[in-house]
Amino acid sequence: MEVFFIKQELPVNRQIRAKEVQLIGENGEKLGIVSLEDALEKAENKNLDLVLVAPNTKPVVCKIMNYGKYKFEQAKKEKEAKKKQKTLEIKEIRVTPNIEEHDFGFKLKNLRKFLTDGNKVKITVRFRGREINNSKAGEVVLNKFIENLEDIATVEKKPKLEGRNMFTILAKKAEK
Numbered sequence: 001m002e003v004f005f006i007k008q009e010l011p012v013n014r015q016i017r018a019k020e021v022q023l024i025g026e027n028g029e030k031l032g033i034v035s036l037e038d039a040l041e042k043a044e045n046k047n048l049d050l051v052l053v054a055p056n057t058k059p060v061v062c063k064i065m066n067y068g069k070y071k072f073e074q075a076k077k078e079k080e081a082k083k084k085q086k087t088l089e090i091k092e093i094r095v096t097p098n099i100e101e102h103d104f105g106f107k108l109k110n111l112r113k114f115l116t117d118g119n120k121v122k123i124t125v126r127f128r129g130r131e132i133n134n135s136k137a138g139e140v141v142l143n144k145f146i147e148n149l150e151d152i153a154t155v156e157k158k159p160k161l162e163g164r165n166m167f168t169i170l171a172k173k174a175e176k
Contacts, residue, residue, distance in 0.1 A: 011052040012067050013040060016060070024053075024063040033059055090169070092122040097137035104141075108148055115153050115172045124167040138166040146170065 011017075016036060023031040023039050026048060034042075043050040043064045051070070054061035091114040093107050114121050123145050125138035142159040149170060157169040 010067075011055070012049050013043070016050065016052050016062065018052075018060045020059045021050075021052075021062040022054075022057070022059050024061065026064045026066075039064075086118070088118075088120065090120045090122050092124060094124045094126055095141060097125055097127060097131055097134065097141055099141055104144070108145065111145065111149060111170075112152065115149065115170065118172060120156065120169060120171045121153075122167055122169050124165050127164045127166070132164055135161055135166060142166065142168045 018036055020033055021036055021039050023034050023042070025031050026046065031042075039050050039062055046064060048064050049067040050062050051065055051067050052060055053063050093111060095103070095107060099107075111121050111123070123142055125141055127135065127138060131137070138161075139159050146153075146155055146168065152173055153170040154173050155168060156171045157167075159166055159168045
């Protein structure tokens with residue numbers, strides 16, 4: 001059994017500390033400004049709760065409602081919103097500046113798959129030893145990847161050298 005909580009607990013019934021309240025009925029109709037005792041009495045007569053919905057107004061606004069049902073509905077909405085969220089992943093592929101043609105094709109195929117799945121991809125060229133002296137070779141490799149993927153991807157971050165790594169970030173083209 002899963003239990004969900006709403007982020008903000010609202011003051012209910014005797015937790016409310018105000019002399020007068022702007023009262024709203026259970027169907028949303030305004031009942032005017034009444035004393036807290038009258039409002040509590042009206043809520044108790046209907047077997048419902050008096051809930052403080054707007055504490056920062058003068059006078060505070062309270063609503064007559066079934067608080068347990070309200071909390072349940074809020075938790076349900078929150079759960080539904082979480083379900084619809086899509087988490088975005090960044091997949092990374094590492095290559096060297098002197099990558100062979102077969103390896104390039106293999107990595108390109110994987111990049112295409114990642115992009116069609118809706119992920120962003122980060123292509124990193126790692127320089128080892130003296131390879132860093134020829135950083136242009138790394139840029140050529142990255143541009144070759146970009147060129148081969150331009151039909152399905154857009155460049156989000158241009159090739160950039162950071163330390164011994166040069167990287168670029170690609171994202172799937174937006175559908176029109």
